[in-house]
């Protein structure tokens with residue numbers, strides 16, 4: 001049981017640990033992770049592209065605010081984004097290349113980098129130097145170090161089982177005991193509500209798809225990050241089905 005009035009709880013990975021790292025400068029922090037290690041879910045499985053201009057305006061603002069810090073921490077390495085589109089998606093393509101500051105390229109150029117792109121389906125392509133791969137593990141470990149250096153406690157195998165309110169405090173029960181805090185941060189991503197719990201299975205088709213490409217002899221390491229048109233300004237995107 002912890003009694004610091006400024007204690008903050010986190011269930012999570014990258015969202016939680018980054019909040020923990022920043023708040024650890026201001027008060028006492030406890031980070032609660034359900035799994036035996038950090039990085040099991042979205043944060044450990046995503047392609048981890050850092051694209052400064054991707055997302056809704058508040059996300060872009062956050063991207064831009066964190067770019068220098070990530071660069072200084074050495075967690076970024078170069079990877080250009082590529083946009084591909086069918087001929088009938090010209091209008092969305094034009095919007096996206098402006099939003100994402102991309103340079104139009106030919107279908108042949110696109111295929112010279114990513115040979116599985118289907119020239120019968122795609123008619124338009126664009127790319128830009130200047131998106132980065134995130135070394136997610138390095139990022140995570142750096143944030144954890146920062147949090148711990150400021151006295152934060154980071155517990156694994158500590159799933160939040162119940163939460164109750166007592167006067168001005170939150171009491172959070174885990175198999176590792178009860179934790180008390182004035183402020184509670186829920187960074188459990190897909191587990192924030194019961195419906196989204198199915199997201200952990202939604203990751204499987206992507207894994208299967210990637211294994212399929214590798215079985216067919218493709219080396220994915222040099223491929224661009226590919227966007228379908230019309231996704232750049234939304235919170236979601238998909239691996240294009242070209």
Ligand SMILES: Cc1cc2nc3c(=O)[nH]c(=O)nc-3n(C[C@H](O)[C@H](O)[C@H](O)COP(=O)(O)OP(=O)(O)OC[C@H]3O[C@@H](n4cnc5c(N)ncnc54)[C@H](O)[C@@H]3O)c2cc1C
Nearest residue numbers: 011012013014015034041042043046048049159160188189
């Ligand atoms: C297929 C895919 C591709 C993506 N590609 C990119 C990309 O290229 N670039 C990019 O920036 N973003 C990408 N994202 C988004 C990015 O991965 C997520 O936004 C980010 O990882 C979310 O981090 P998080 O900490 O919120 O979630 P998570 O990493 O999922 O962390 C949630 C944590 O909560 C824990 N938890 C759940 N229940 C409890 C409980 N009861 N008690 C304690 N802990 C609990 C879980 O164990 C888990 O560790 C992608 C996401 C997906 C799914």
